Amino acid sequence: MSDPSILSPLPRVMLEPLVRAALLEDLGRAGDITTDAIIPSGMRTQVALVARQNGVVAGLDLAALAFALIDPAIVMETEAPDGSPVRPGQVLARVSGPARGILTAERTALNFLCHLSGVATGTASIVTAIAGSKARVVCTRKTMPGLRAVQKYAVRAGGGSNHRFGLDDAVLIKDNHIAVAGGITPAVKRARAATGHMVKIEVEVDTMSQLEEVMRVGADAVLLDNMGPEMLREAVGMIGGRAIAEASGRINPQTAPAIAQAGVDLISVGWLTHSVAVLDIGMDYEAG
Missing domain, CATH: 3.90.1170.20 (Quinolinate phosphoribosyl transferase, N-terminal domain)
Known part of the structure; x- marks a missing residue:
């Protein structure tokens, strides 16, 4: 809280x-x-x-x-x-x-x-559940229509932090962006060319080969989607502090401790706002 x-x-x-x-x-x-x-x-x-x-x-x-x-x-x-x-x-x-x-x-x-x-x-x-780790709990854009500001306020009241408030906060390149753009590298390069120096770029990955490509092209944060604790630990090691490591994917109070112990910086949880x-x-x- x-x-x-x-x-x-x-x-x-x-x-x-x-x-x-x-x-x-x-x-x-x-x-x-x-x-x-x-x-x-x-x-x-x-x-x-x-x-x-x-x-x-x-x-x-x-x-x-x-x-x-x-x-x-x-x-x-x-x-x-x-x-x-x-x-x-x-x-x-x-x-x-x-x-x-x-x-x-x-x-x-x-x-x-x-x-x-x-x-x-x-x-x-x-x-x-993750007290004592360095990880922070963050919400997502999976909010009820019209209630985003107050739901994100309630996340803060519960001791969490906020992810993006909207599409204009930061660049988050997800799987469908990557598919349509033709890959991670062209997507990141286009995003970097089109946005100002204050805009952060995050890329979603679900495999280690994708993460390797992100680390080659460079990003401010990496969304590690649906990875287990062992894979997350490996991913955090590969990132090596060069980007923020965010874990996501069906995380609850029972699974969160092991995910936090893998060394991620953020744990994002959609159900906090869409189905709590x-x-x-x-x-x-x-x-x-």
């Missing part, structure tokens, strides 16, 4: 379009007809956002924004900030104010909070 004191929150201007779109989707054409029918308009209440599982929390700012956009009179006070380890029964935040607004925003707030806490928790599971399980968090009534 990340140190909550140094985890930089995303600015509201980045979060508001996501939360507003989610609320509008939920409100539909007539608003919250259930809550409006059974809760008096002047009623106030207080609830707690409570963890049901062990994990790492992320997404509290989006939850707070969901409540605030429905009713600015709703106040959310955080007790376990993003990046904090949490246990079952722990209160993450308390929310108080107009009851209608709290109930209407509940699901949108929890959707963001549970999902992003799941991303942070999954990240922390691998960070913990949510962290179970609920909203519990406390007082009217």
Whole structure:
């Protein structure tokens, strides 16, 4: 998990379009007809956002924004900030104010909070598994459409680091680029000629012969795809510190330690953002 004191929150201007779109989707054409029918308009209440599982929390700012956009009179006070380890029964935040607004925003707030806490928790599971090694856990571009910025924020909350944010961050020459370009060497040479001096070049390889070619032509980083620990150790030796060594391919907390011990610099994990399980968090009534 990340140190909550140094985890930089995303600015509201980045979060508001996501939360507003989610609320509008939920409100539909007539608003919250259930809550409006059974809760008096002047009623106030207080609830707690409570963890049901062990994990790492992320997404509290989006939850707070969901409540605030429905009713600015709703106040959310955080007790376990993003990046904090949490246990079952722990209160993450308390929310108080107009009851209608709290109930209407509940699901949108929890959707963001549970999902992003799941991303942070999954990240922390691998960070913990490789503790003591030099390797860092990084995410990928395999993010849910529209949620890349907040998912990558949640990876940071879990103690991980970010890979590219988009296609314009850096050059990553993958297998299909190599196939269409006619090989590693022409692909790297064209990339180097077309990009500026600040742009890094990484090449994906899955065989030692490909790695040999990359090291001849030169690259800033090498993505070692679906290699076992022994092959990774050999690859790291061949790279010899001349490029960043990144391992990828179906890595989980059980397989990560041996991969880290092979000497790679980075371990990239796609499931952290494309298929991670949510962290179970609920909203519990406390007082009217």
